[in-house]
Amino acid sequence: MIPVNDALPPGLYIVATPIGNLSDLSARAIDVLRHANAIAVEDSRVTATLLRHIGAKVQMIRYDDHVGDAVRPQLLERMANEVIALVSDAGTPLISDPGYKLVREARERGVLVTTIPGPCAAIAALTLAGLPTNRFLFEGFLPSKAKARDDAIAELAPIKATLVFYESGPRLVAALDALALGLGNREAAVAREISKRFEECQTGLLSALATHYTAHPARGEIVIVVGPPDAESLRPKGADLDEMLRTAMVDHPMSKAIRLVAKQSGVDKDELTARAEAIRQAE
Template sequence: MPDSTISDSPLPGLYIVATPIGNLGDISARAAATLAAADVIAAEDTRVTAKLLAHLGLRVPMTPYHDHSDERTRAALVARMADEIVILVSDAGTPLISDPGYKLVRDARGAGRHVTTLPGPCAAIAAITLSGLPSDRFLFAGFLPNKAKARADTLAEFAGLRATLVFYESGPRLSASLAAMAEGLGDREAAVAREISKLYEQCVTGTLSNLAARYADAPPKGEIVVVVGPPGAAIAEAADDATLDAALREAMAGKPVAQAAKAVAKRFGLDRHETYARALTLKEGG
């Protein structure tokens, strides 16, 4: 049953609206209807949002809201939310995901305003689905710092996490960032996704070092997402079956299957669920 509160008569307040990351056809019907009902749109770049509104045939007042917006700008928007529909959009994708907005949401909630979100496109999520890398646990890390020392320190914080890592990146910085990731994280399996949902969408996979070499002399254009597999992903591909089976049998001699698989997975840097399945097969086979 349709939500009449949103589609027919939106309440005054703040609406966080995800917009297309490439193909304008990805705007949802609900997002389009809510944009049409807005009193004002707080946009990261009004020129970019104007193109979306033109595509939808809408003319809605806009005001800039970006990283440099001050407290007075936020206060003015929160005041308007008392009896107007205020929409927050970024240039593309879901607001607040490596984009400005959390302070506005925080202040709106603090003032008791109605706050809701209209889910939709997100480059980080889309890139994970394209990468073929483990998606059961992941960390969105945004943009790495520009300076080498700060970048290395940031990567060191992530190195021990058993999760897929997701970064946003620009073409000119891509090769250097990939090389830094290979050094700081190990030469893991990774994917570089760009121009997602556009005509020239591309997702290139390989090790971090190979990808760094690929883009060293040919920095790509467009919006870029780097997806890096968890530690052990490359080891798992090259693991010696006999060595792994021997380790599992030894561990299962003194531990339950689940505990043995967990210990061996940690030792070899393997996926715990896959190692458990292998241990069950060994146990059932004698």
């Protein structure tokens, strides 16, 4: 029988690790990592540096998208009697990192699952950006191919929330250009090297940020934070307004259709009246 760890009850411990400064590792995280029977890691070289920092020697088991299905059964079996920690290379596990299937199946088996909260690059960037935080959407990494990226951005355009993306240095300028084109030239921030010596958070319009990073290429892990759309940018225009009027005029007299569309769109009734009369004359 596998021996039970006396310091902690067996189960799955989701441990947030530093995103830069190793001193950000919490006392509770250190205790769990030191007493774990094994740690599920993305890259053993990265986690080995962290373990050396806290003076711990613990078995590491690779767990990522490539080997997760093969490794998951043995991890689940072990955590019934042992302390298994789950970490990512940096920050909070499961945030743009593998792990949710392990958590889900551990819960299905009735295994203890607990989290040791700590650093998260997305949240840290939000605190630096100076943009609204009452409502935000974390989108992770945008697709690498231009068409898929543009389609993803188009879906996000009408969302009334601050948007948060992860990005890499070589793709940063292209991402900023695509965001400016697809979302409009919104206020934004680019945060990088968070909690490290050369921490940086540049703020400004998306187009200005793209210009800045064209001249000053960025390295490292990057978070892009984009402010929500203003009311004017969300109002339908041109062909969209005409289509709304046509649809409303199918079932209602023109005057009522104009009132309905004005309420839905926030567009002035005089503009809608002119459009509705043009539509009726053309048809």
